[in-house]
Amino acid sequence: MILKNLSLFHYKNFESQSFQFNTKINCLVGFNGVGKTNVLDSIYHLAYGKSYFNPVTSQNINHEADFFVIDGTFEKNDREEKIVVSAKKGQKKVIKRNNKAYEKFSEHIGLIPVVIISPADRDLIVEGSETRRKFVDGIISQHDKNYLETLLKYNKTLSQRNSLLKYFAANHTFDATTLEIYNEQLVEFGKKIHAKRIDFLEAFIPIFNKRYQSISNAKETVQLRYKSQLFDNNLKDLLAENLQKDRALQYTGVGTHKDDLILKIENHSVKKFGSQGQQKSFLIALKLAQYDFIKQQTQTKPILLLDDVFDKLDENRVAHIIQLVTEDDLGQLFISDTHAERTENVVKSSAQDYKMIQL
Numbered sequence: 541m542i543l544k545n546l547s548l549f550h551y552k553n554f555e556s557q558s559f560q561f562n563t564k565i566n567c568l569v570g571f572n573g574v575g576k577t578n579v580l581d582s583i584y585h586l587a588y589g590k591s592y593f594n595p596v597t598s599q600n601i602n603h604e605a606d607f608f609v610i611d612g613t614f615e616k617n618d619r620e621e622k623i624v625v626s627a628k629k630g631q632k633k634v635i636k637r638n639n640k641a642y643e644k645f646s647e648h649i650g651l652i653p654v655v656i657i658s659p660a661d662r663d664l665i666v667e668g669s670e671t672r673r674k675f676v677d678g679i680i681s682q683h684d685k686n687y688l689e690t691l692l693k694y695n696k697t698l699s700q701r702n703s704l705l706k707y708f709a710a711n712h713t714f715d716a717t718t719l720e721i722y723n724e725q726l727v728e729f730g731k732k733i734h735a736k737r738i739d740f741l742e743a744f745i746p747i748f749n750k751r752y753q754s755i756s757n758a759k760e761t762v763q764l765r766y767k768s769q770l771f772d773n774n775l776k777d778l779l780a781e782n783l784q785k786d787r788a789l790q791y792t793g794v795g796t797h798k799d800d801l802i803l804k805i806e807n808h809s810v811k812k813f814g815s816q817g818q819q820k821s822f823l824i825a826l827k828l829a830q831y832d833f834i835k836q837q838t839q840t841k842p843i844l845l846l847d848d849v850f851d852k853l854d855e856n857r858v859a860h861i862i863q864l865v866t867e868d869d870l871g872q873l874f875i876s877d878t879h880a881e882r883t884e885n886v887v888k889s890s891a892q893d894y895k896m897i898q899l
């Protein structure tokens with residue numbers, strides 16, 4: 541997958557700017573705050589239909605404007621794909637593929653495989669379980685449309701069930717029959733989601749372990765484990781057992797929306813006990829495993845976006861990234877850095893074609 545050119549209009553700090561990219565390595569360099577990360581984010585936006593850093597669409601529009609447009613031309617298997625994402629204040633976002641607007645954004649997911657490595661990935665360790673579920677769901681959805689659809693149906697049913705619980709509480713009423721309809725749907729969709737997450741992690745964990753071992757020079761062992769209430773119980777029974785609690789809290793407390801990933805190094809929580817270096821290695825291994833997995837599943841090399849990695853990582857990890865950059869079979873790469881010289885030295889050593897883009 542190659543991004544050939546990109547135009548931004550009123551996207552974050554950009555008024556109007558166009559870029560033509562190298563098919564291998566592109567280095568976006570410039571002072572703090574010039575918009576290097578914003579360019580990477582706009583590429584992410586074309587792939588996922590939203591910003592990696594700020595999912596509130598209206599906040600991606602330039603402060604002085606009332607709309608933004610991101611226009612990118614990709615090349616995939618010798619075919620051109622023109623993707624345009626636009627948003628106007630107060631209106632629904634529009635995503636177009638070759639001039640045709642999608643009815644459902646979910647149809648777009650997976651067309652443009654992109655992986656980003658950024659200091660913001662730290663959220664995967666420090667934030668709540670939702671961030672980790674989104675990471676898993678994002679990867680599976682890249683190659684499995686059914687999964688994404690089941691997930692959307694599950695989430696819709698969940699929110700309807702929660703509304704019903706609130707309605708019961710507000711009106712001091714209860715209707716077991718209507719609740720049962722939602723329960724059945726949650727059980728049906730939840731079972732499928734759980735099974736797919738099991739399959740995914742079975743394939744993903746060895747890839748992750750391999751990446752971590754190579755980053756840490758096999759010094760320590762890591763564990764990535766799927767945690768779910770559905771391992772020990774079926775969702776139908778769980779919903780029945782939890783009914784009184786759900787009614788009291790007006791919220792569904794059991795299901796696959798409670799799943800999580802357990803992240804450990806040497807059997808201890810990465811969040812609580814991991815050193816900063818170990819946490820960074822863990823995150824890079826997760827992201828590179830994401831890259832490997834998507835490549836394996838889609839038979840397409842994803843576009844890799846490296847945000848600020850030279851600035852925020854220590855030498856060992858940078859060396860690993862450099863090694864990765866020099867691998868022949870890597871796809872197109874975008875790197876942002878404040879130091880033009882440092883980046884250029886790194887990419888020069890890769891003996892690959894590159895372009896320096898000064899912002």
Ligand SMILES: Nc1ncnc2c1ncn2[C@@H]1O[C@H](COP(=O)(O)OP(=O)(O)OP(=O)(O)O)[C@@H](O)[C@H]1O
Pocket residue numbers: 551552553554570571572573574575576577578579599600601602603604848876877878
């Ligand atoms: N909606 C918006 N409208 C205008 N400017 C915005 C908007 N959103 C973000 N910005 C601006 O974008 C700039 C940040 O851009 P970005 O994070 O891409 O910089 P950077 O070059 O990657 O910087 P650093 O080297 O510090 O990481 C900030 O000046 C910020 O105020």
